[in-house]
Amino acid sequence: MPHPLYSVLAFTCFIVLLIFRNQFKLVLDESEQTDKDFLFLSNWVTLFCLQDGLWGFIGSGVIQNNDLFFISSTVFHAATAISAFIWLNYILNFIHMGRSKAIPAKVLAIALVLFQFVLLGMNFESKSIFNISESGFYTTSPNIDLLFYSQYFTFFITGLFIAFRIHKTTDMDTKRRYFTAFLFIFAPILCGIFQIKFPFAPCNSIGSMLGCCIIYAFFITQMSRNRDLSQKAVIIAGLSSDYDLVVYVDLVKNQAKYYQVSDKFAPLLWEGRESTDPKIFDNLMRRIYIPNEMSGFIERSTLEKCIELLKTSTHYTIPFFANVNGYPEHYRLKIASDKSNTQSFIVGIINVEEEHSLEVVAKKLQKDLQHTMLIANKDPLTGVGSAVAFKAKCELINNEIKTKDDLKFAIIECDVNNLKFINDSFGHDMGSAYIKNCCKVFCNTFKHSPVYRTGGDEFVIILFDTEYDNRMVLFEKLKSCINNKVFAPTESISFAAGIADFDATKDKSVMDVFKRADASMYDHKNQMKNKKNADMSAGER
Secondary structure (H helix, E strand, O other): OOOHHHHHHHHHHHHHHHHHHHHHHHHOOOOOHHHHHHHHHHHHHHHHHHHHHHHHHHHOOOOOOHHHHHHHHHHHHHHHHHHHHHHHHHHHHHOOOOHHHHHHHHHHHHHHHHHHHHHHHHHHHHOOOEEEOOOOOEEEOOOHHHHHHHHHHHHHHHHHHHHHHHHHOOOHHHHHHHHHHHHHHHHHHHHHHHHHHOOOOOHHHHHHHHHHHHHHHHHHHHHHHHHHHHHHHHHHHHHHOOOOEEEEEEOOOOEEEEEEEOOOOHHHHOOOOOOOOHHHHHHHHHHHEOOOOOHHHHHHOHHHHHHHHOOOOOEEEEEEEEEOOOOEEEEEEEEEEOOOOOOEEEEEEEEOHHHHHHHHHHHHHHHHHHHHHHHHOEOOOOOOEOHHHHHHHHHHHHHHHHHOOOOOOEEEEEEEOOHHHHHHHHOHHHHHHHHHHHHHHHHHHOOOOOEEEOOOOEEEEEEOHHHHHOHHHHHHHHHOOOOOOOOOOOOOOOEEEEEEEOOOOOOOOHHHHHHHHHHHHHHHHHHHHHHHHHHHHHHHO
16 A cells, blocks of 8 residues: 555655746747657656556545545556657657657557556456455556566667667767766666565656656756857857957967958968967967057957956957058957856957048037037027027927926017118118127126027027026116117117016916017017107107
8 A cells, every 4th residue: 555655755746847847838949849749748747747646645545445546556557658658759859860760669669558558458357467455455466567567668778779879979969968868768767667666656756757857957958058159159150240350269278269360360360370379369469559548458468458358347349550451540359258158258350440430520520510500509790599599498498397387487578779770871780780789788787698689680588597586677777778879879779678477377388478578578669669759759849
C-alpha cells in the first residue's frame, strides 16, 4: 500500500510543473515545432504527475474501494506506457533525427505500447500483472517486469545511440544539445529503475519532472547565449556597414580580430591585418592621429583607455583628427562593450569629414537664422520690438491667460501725431528723427517694459510687475512729456495715448485688452484735436 507521502511527492511534482508551465508558454515560441512539441510533452507530464498523485491518494487507504484502486492502477500503467512513447517521440525531434532513422524507433515504441496495453487488458481477467487484495493492498506478480522492460527498452537503446553521437560529434553546440538529450533520457531510466526497486515511491513522476526541467534549462541557456551572440553580431554588422575599421578585442585571449578594413586603412595594416596582436591596433592609432585634445588618449594606449571608459558606460563615442590619406580629416571612434563577455569590446572608426562639413554649414545656417529672427523681431529705425515680435509676445500671453488665474498686465497704445505734416514739410529724415524722439520718451518712461513699434506711427507698451502696479502714475508722466512743438521737429514730442487693464472676467485674449487701449487712445486723440481747435478759435478772436 502506498505511503501517504507518495501522493504528496507526486502532487508536488505536479505543482512544480504547473508553475513552470506558465514560464514555458512565456519563453517558448509555439510557431517553432520543437518548442510546440515540448509544450505538448510538458502538458502530458503534468497530467501524468496529477494522476500519479491520485493513485497514491486512493492506494493509501483514504478511499476504501478496491475496484477504484484497481482501475487507478491500470490507468497509472497505461499512462506510463503512453509517456514512454511521447518521451521518445520528443527526444527524436529534439536531436533532429532524420525521418528515415526516426520511423523504425517510433514503430518499435508504438509496438511496445500496444504490447503493454494488451497485457493490461488481459490483467482485468487473469490478474497476472498486478492485483488489489481483499484488504486493499497493491500486489504484483513477476510478470510486472514485462511492463517495465517494454517501457524502458526503447529508452535504453536511444540513450546508447545518443551517447555514441556525443562521442562522435566535434561541434560544441551539437554536443551540448546531445548531452542534454542524454540527461533527458537518463532521468526517466534512472527513476524507472528506482520505481522497480521501490514500487510505492513516485519515481516516475520525479523522473518526468526532472526531464522537463533539464530541457527547459537548456532552452533558457541557449536563448541567453543566442541573444548575446546575436547582440555581438548585430553590433559588428551595424558598424561594418558604415565604418572604415571594426575591431573585436578579447582581453582574456589578448586578441584583436579585424571584421572590417576599408581600402584606405588596408595599406596601413600591411604588417598586421591577419595578426591578432592588440598592439598592432595601438600602433595604427599612434601613426594616424594628429595631436589635439585627444593626444594623451592615444599616446597612452587606445585600448587601455577603452577599457577604462567602458567601466562606467557600455559605449562611448570620441571625435579625433587623423591623417589616413595624406591630409587631416575628422574621424570618430566608437566603443561598445560585449555583454556576452565582459572582458571584450568592439571598436569602430569612421570618417566623418563630410558630416563635420555639414555640421559647420548647419551651424552657420542656424546663426544666420538667429540673426534673421533678431532682425525680424527688432524695428530697424528705433531698435524696439517689431510688429512680428509683438505678435509673438501676444501668443505667449494668450497661453498664460489660459493657464494662470492671477495674471496681471496692462497695455498702452501710443499714436505719434503730426508725422505726415513733418514728413511733407521737413522731409522723411526729419520725420524719422521725430519718431525716434517720441520712442525715446516711451522707453525712458517705461524702462522695464517691452516697447513695440507696430506701424509707421503706432507703438504698444505692455506693462507687468512693478510698472503695472504704478501704471497710472507712469501713464500721467508719459502724457506730461507732450510739448506739441510741431514747427521744431527735432524737439517736438506729440502723441495720443490710451491704457487698458487685463480683466480675467471678460478678456479672452490680448486683443480684447488691446481694443480697449486703442479706444482709449482715440479718445485722447480727439481730446487733443478739440483742445487744438478751441485754442485756434480763441486766437482768432
